Amino acid sequence: MADKEQTPAEIAADKAKEQAEQDALPYKWTQTIGDADVTFSVPGNLKSRDLVVDIKKTSISAGIKGQEPIIKGDFPHAVQVDDSTWTLTSSPDGTKTVEIHLDKVNKLEWWAHVVTTAPSIDVTRIVPDNSKLSDLDGETRGMVEKMMYDQRQKEMGLPSSDEQKKLEMLERFKAQHPEMDFSKAKLQ
Template sequence: MADKDPSPAEDAAARKKEAEEQAALPYKWTQTIGELDLSFNVPGNLKSRDLVVDIKKLTLTAGIRGQEPIISGDLPHAVRVDDSTWTLSTNSDGTKSVEIHLDKVNKMEWWAHVVTSAPTIDVTKIQPENSKLSDLDGETRGMVEKMMFDQRQKEAGLPTSDEQKKMDILKKFQEQHPEMDFSKAKIQ
């Protein structure tokens, strides 16, 4: 039997439960498709040497030295350790917060939780922000721009960039070999 979609009331109850579980965590976290940021408050008199933050490819431990960690466990997916960072910041009210930035290895998946022992969120309900082309790295941006160009060309009944390239190569070849007959040539 197929799963039925939850009713609006069931969905609202699930959202409320999820929000309560997330609010009860000793840290706050947000994510984009490519990275995850989390933070937690610590007393204002602490220095970075008073903290323990250990970011590994598949585990995270963070907290105050000599105390139970505020967050500790297995990450649901791998992170790039060299591109992940943490800082100790002073808040406007004089308290301090530890801010941890995790760079996801797979930039195409949402995380249901920071560590696998934490309550999950429903990743199907995530509404991603519209990204701008300028946010993309060079290679990805070039690929997206090419796809957008090709889509516009197809809609206008014009050749895509690949088709144009083939036609240009054929034209150049025809110019170099005027003795050959290309009247029955088909471009695939």
């Protein structure tokens, strides 16, 4: 049976249920396409030595020493352990906040939950922030700029950057070999 289109009321009800499930968690979490961040509050008299935060490639356990962990379970996808961190910061209300930064291995995947035992969110409804070309590393930025240039050229009926390189190479070769007949030459 095919899924039918949801009405706006059904979508709103699903979102409200999802939000209630997320609000009930003992921690808060957010994500970008490349990482996830988890936060939870602890009493203001605690120090980092009073906490246990264990981040592994596929799981996490974090909370106050001697108590049940506030978050514990398997990640839906692997993280880079060496690039994942945690800090303890003071909050204005006298409590402290544990902030855990998780660096995703796959930077092209949204997580439905931080740990697989938690209620999931509908990742198809995520609207990512527009990233800027300046946010990308040099190699990725170069690839994106080339793709954008080639797309503009295609829309105008002009040769792509690769086709331009081939034409330039052919012109140089022709200039170096005027004795040859290029009238039947074709670019592939």
